[in-house]
Amino acid sequence: MTKFPIHVHLGDGREFLVTELDPVMASVKVGGKWLQEREIVQPIIVGLLTSTCQSGDTFVCDKCGVRHAYRGWVTGYGTNSAGEKICYECCREFDKEWMSENDKITLYLTQATTGRWRVTNWPGTLRFRVDETRKGKHNITGTRYDVWFTDREGNRWWGVSYGENSQLCHCRKLKGSG
Numbered sequence: 001m002t003k004f005p006i007h008v009h010l011g012d013g014r015e016f017l018v019t020e021l022d023p024v025m026a027s028v029k030v031g032g033k034w035l036q037e038r039e040i041v042q043p044i045i046v047g048l049l050t051s052t053c054q055s056g057d058t059f060v061c062d063k064c065g066v067r068h069a070y071r072g073w074v075t076g077y078g079t080n081s082a083g084e085k086i087c088y089e090c091c092r093e094f095d096k097e098w099m100s101e102n103d104k105i106t107l108y109l110t111q112a113t114t115g116r117w118r119v120t121n122w123p124g125t126l127r128f129r130v131d132e133t134r135k136g137k138h139n140i141t142g143t144r145y146d147v148w149f150t151d152r153e154g155n156r157w158w159g160v161s162y163g164e165n166s167q168l169c170h171c172r173k174l175k176g177s178g
């Protein structure tokens with residue numbers, strides 16, 4: 001059973017809420033339109049399930065086979081396009097592999113109370129310290145934040161986040177780095 005809502009990130013950086021999922025066709029329905037999996041940058045991501053998880057409930061991760069407890073109000077797992085449950089730790093491995101093999105990823109830009117900026121994956125299990133931040137103007141969203149960070153393989157990444165109301169950070173691996 002696939003849990004909703006699921007978010008998908010498309011190649012152009014947009015994020016959508018999935019309303020229907022067809023694992024056989026490897027496609028998802030967003031905004032009344034069916035999309036093929038190849039159009040989605042990150043086929044994994046998100047299963048918030050606040051109303052139906054009970055404290056003490058558990059799930060088995062379809063990747064590592066480990067049984068996990070639900071965490072508070074959230075499931076503690078992401079759901080991929082095949083409907084598999086992926087624990088936060090496996091999300092980290094998935095995202096790490098994705099960043100190794102691809103030059104684009106959508107992550108989240110957050111600022112700690114100390115003022116330090118960080119880029120993380122959706123569950124926050126993969127984190128990068130931002131070493132350069134530039135706040136600029138954007139004609140539609142008002143502001144934009146450009147950030148730079150280095151992954152564990154030594155590759156340099158540049159990310160941009162638009163406006164004050166979104167944490168989505170559209171990241172690209174810089175050529176010739178690493």
Ligand SMILES: [Zn+2]
Nearest residue numbers: 061064087090
């Ligand atoms: Zn797992």
